[in-house]
Amino acid sequence: MRICGSRPIRSLLVLGVLAVLAAGSASAEVVQRISRVSGTTVHYKVVLPNGYDAGKAYPAILVMGGGPQTMATVDGTLERNFRAEAERRGYLVVAPAAPDGDLFFQGGERIFPEFLEAMLAAYKVVDGKFHVAGPSNGGIAALHVAAANPKYFLSVTAFPGYLWQPTEAKLTALAKLCVFMYIGENDEYRWHDEMQREAEFLSERGTLARYTVEQDQPHRLETLAGMNASRLFDGFEETKQGCSR
Numbered sequence: 001m002r003i004c005g006s007r008p009i010r011s012l013l014v015l016g017v018l019a020v021l022a023a024g025s026a027s028a029e030v031v032q033r034i035s036r037v038s039g040t041t042v043h044y045k046v047v048l049p050n051g052y053d054a055g056k057a058y059p060a061i062l063v064m065g066g067g068p069q070t071m072a073t074v075d076g077t078l079e080r081n082f083r084a085e086a087e088r089r090g091y092l093v094v095a096p097a098a099p100d101g102d103l104f105f106q107g108g109e110r111i112f113p114e115f116l117e118a119m120l121a122a123y124k125v126v127d128g129k130f131h132v133a134g135p136s137n138g139g140i141a142a143l144h145v146a147a148a149n150p151k152y153f154l155s156v157t158a159f160p161g162y163l164w165q166p167t168e169a170k171l172t173a174l175a176k177l178c179v180f181m182y183i184g185e186n187d188e189y190r191w192h193d194e195m196q197r198e199a200e201f202l203s204e205r206g207t208l209a210r211y212t213v214e215q216d217q218p219h220r221l222e223t224l225a226g227m228n229a230s231r232l233f234d235g236f237e238e239t240k241q242g243c244s245r
Contacts, residue, residue: 029047029048029052030045030046030047030048030078030083031045031046031048032044032045032071033045033046035115035118037111037114037115037118038110038111038114038115040099040100040110040111041099041100042096042097042099042111042115043071043096043097044074044094044095044096044097044115045071045074045075045078045094045095046092046093046094046095046123047078047082047083047086047087047091047092047093047095048087048092049086049087049089049090049091049092050087050088050090051090054123054124055124056124057124057125057126058090058091058092058123058124058125058126059090059091059092059125059126059131059236060091060092060093060094060119060123060125060126060130060131061082061086061091061092061093061094061130061131061132061133061236062094062095062096062116062119062130062131062132062133062142062145062153063077063078063081063082063093063094063095063132063133063134063138064077064095064096064104064132064133064134064137064138064139064141064142064145065077065095065097065098065134065135065137065138066134066135066136066137066138066139067136067137068098068101068103068137069097069098069103069104069108069137069138069141070097070098070101071097073097074095074096074097077095077134077135077138078093078095080225080226080229081133081135081159081224081225081229081232082095082133082229082232084229085229085230085232085233086233089233091233091236092123092125094119094123094130096111096115099111103137103141104137104141104144104145105137105140105141105144105145105164108141109141109144109145109148112145112148112149112152113149113152116130116149116152127154128152129151129152129153129154130152130153130154131153131154131155131156131157131236131239132145132146132153132155132156132157133155133156133157133158133159133232134157134158134159134161135158135159135160135161135220135221135224136160136161136219136220137161138158138161139157139158139159139160139161139162139181140158140161140162140163140164141161141164142156142157142158142161143156143158143161143162143163143164143174143179144163144164146173146174146177147163147170147171147173147174148170148173150173150174150176150177153177154177154178154236154239154243155177155178155179155180155235155236155239155243156174156177156178156179156180157179157180157181157182157232157235157236158180158181158182158195159180159181159182159183159221159224159232160181160182160183160184160187160189160191160195160219160221161181161191161195162181162191162194162195162198163198166194166198168201171198171201171202172205174202174207175202175205175206175207176207176243176244177207177243178207178208178209178235178238178239178243179198179199179202179207179208179209179210180209180210180212180232180235181195181198181199181209181210181211181212182212182213182214182221182223182224183195183211183212183213183214183221184213184214184216184217184218184219184220184221185213185214185215185216185217186216186217186218187217187218187219188218188219189219192213195211196211199211203245206244206245207243207244207245208238208239208242208243208244208245210235
């Protein structure tokens with residue numbers, strides 16, 4: 001395999017909670033928020049499903065943007081892969097930008113699990129657990145954050161992505177989650193071997209771990225974008241059947 005502090009400030013969190021409660025039942029929308037978590041300022045967006053009701057629990061997805069994981073890439077990922085289907089299927093989506101420009105597998109992960117706790121305080125989430133997903137650097141980040149905080153997640157989807165600095169212990173931490181990995185047949189970064197090894201490691205331990213090569217696709221997968229984004233959500237729905245095989 002490739003071997004490649006302080007408590008959160010609650011004032012902004014309380015304001016966020018009050019804003020959500022005040023909204024009551026609302027139509028679908030995307031809201032941008034700022035919070036202080038573990039001494040760090042975090043900018044993030046929330047996609048609310050159609051007919052959002054603050055008193056109801058929703059399935060939720062933590063989305064990691066690709067590339068530099070700025071708010072611009074977060075926006076692109078939401079629009080390309082998540083927003084429309086989340087609104088239609090009734091999912092809540094939370095998408096943070098990398099704090100202080102630190103990728104979520106190169107220091108930005110310091111906001112977890114406090115950021116997840118803040119989201120659980122602000123929104124009702126089914127079973128108190130998230131799906132986590134992202135493309136490219138977002139896929140690497142999704143696996144990295146899930147391995148470090150597995151009790152907060154139901155599944156992890158990388159399209160593409162591999163576990164940053166993999167170890168047996170980190171992979172084993174993912175063994176109770178459903179793991180979905182997608183990569184283009186013609187992906188120029190050639191992450192195929194590492195992703196396949198990780199999926200096989202998990203499958204051998206009884207995990208629902210699926211490695212899929214998308215025919216004729218490059219690094220940026222059109223087969224999981226737009227109308228095809230429904231395939232990502234089909235994976236989320238599959239976790240209802242359990243993640244052990």
